[in-house]
Amino acid sequence: MSERKPGGIMPREKGAAPLDVVIGVMGFLAALALGASLLADRASESWRLGLADRVTVQILAPEKSTATINTEIGAALKVLRETPGLARASIVSEQDTVNLVKPWLGNDSLIAELPLPRLIEGTITPGARVDLQSLRSRLKQAAPDSLLDDHTRWIGRLRSFARGIKWSAYGILLLIAIATAATVAFATRAGLEAQRAIVELLHQMGAQSGFIARAFEWHYFIATMAAAAAGSALAAGAFVTAGGIEFAGLGTVPFLPPLALKPTELCLFAGVPLGASLIALGTARISVLGALRRIY
């Protein structure tokens, strides 16, 4: 006796390509938003790690002679090195200072004419607490033109900026989820209308609503999974390409961590088609059950 595989209860829908395209684009946008939230997280962490254990002393006195400034730098450096909790302190060379402002001001000769401050960078011993108030007053006594910056304000702003990006990305993900649900609800209603004869026949034969709903929901689950996976893969490809360009040294984005996502982070992109298809499945089920309730 030959084995016979039962055919699908619902026929393959003709003209479903526009729905696939819409879902694919939404999958792409959702994956981009997810990537942006991951990058924002990573940026926030890298900024925190880069600045949290540092203090910087600036000496800016363009009207004073170089000798006076050098004296103040020496005095400030001495104060820093004598401060408990500071592991090390070193003067930032003038060339390194120029390099720091280059990303903002460009590689222009104008930089040479700017009165750039002289900088001393101090590193706090991990776990140690430094009395910044006392350090600030001792520095003022030793070097009157010094300014102590512990970066807390800067870190705070950067982190709230990163938080903003992350929550915006979550907001976009939510909007995309709502749009996906609405699209599938619309498509299901159209599909139900197109397959009304089949639905009524199954209903008349005594099929439970769940049986009919399953035939529809799996159809939309699989279609959405395929379309959203394509969109998500495209977005993952975009991040991989950006990372490759950066790695090859063909282009970088200043102040941001590397754009290339780690393989573990890219795995999260698989969640986009899964999430989208679960939304599609739930929406299709609700739409079909609602429509069946209206049939006697």
Added chain:
Amino acid sequence: MVRFENVGMRYGTGPEVLRDVTFILEAGSFTFLTGPSGAGKSTLLKLMFLGEAPSRGLITLFSRDLATTKRRDFPELRRRIGVVFQDFRLLDHLSAFDNVALPLRITGRNPKAYHQDVEELLSWVGLGNRLDAKPPTLSGGEQQRVAIARAVVARPDLLLADEPTGNVDPDMGQRLIRLFEELNKLGTTVLIATHDRALIASSQAREMRLVDGRLVELRMPRL
């Protein structure tokens, strides 16, 4: 099995299609429903297979008053009814085999368990060599036989057929009626709506006649 008491039916605000219809179908009975086109035969069948709710009156099916039966219990009642539609209502994207197997599939039966039954039934109606054919490639008569096989495959308690021999030659018509009679002997209550006087004459079954929405004539079975 089936009891109608003063049943009336109208679609929307239109005229009554059925008026004060009262009858009983005893369990295991075999009945012809006749009447001119537009007399309300299809509507009466529709009420019997729970395709519509009556506008008035009382319908009792399988000893259950439909007015007080919960909607969630309807699928169970519908599974006990086999229907041969006048327009067949086959699923064009499914093979003849899958169309016939549909009522069994709905109940969650394992395909392996019903495979042979479906093949045998299709052979009985002369379609043993068309198992994989899709309805659009079948003739009208062949489609009708697939529809009949689908209606009887689950051994329903009640079989309702709307012009089941309308598209087949007299020999095949007789063969199909024999299938219904065999099923009837096994306990299925059968009601056939037909215009085919020859078919009715060849049988000793009861005849109910619908004229202008009313049941006006009853022929009791010859014993």
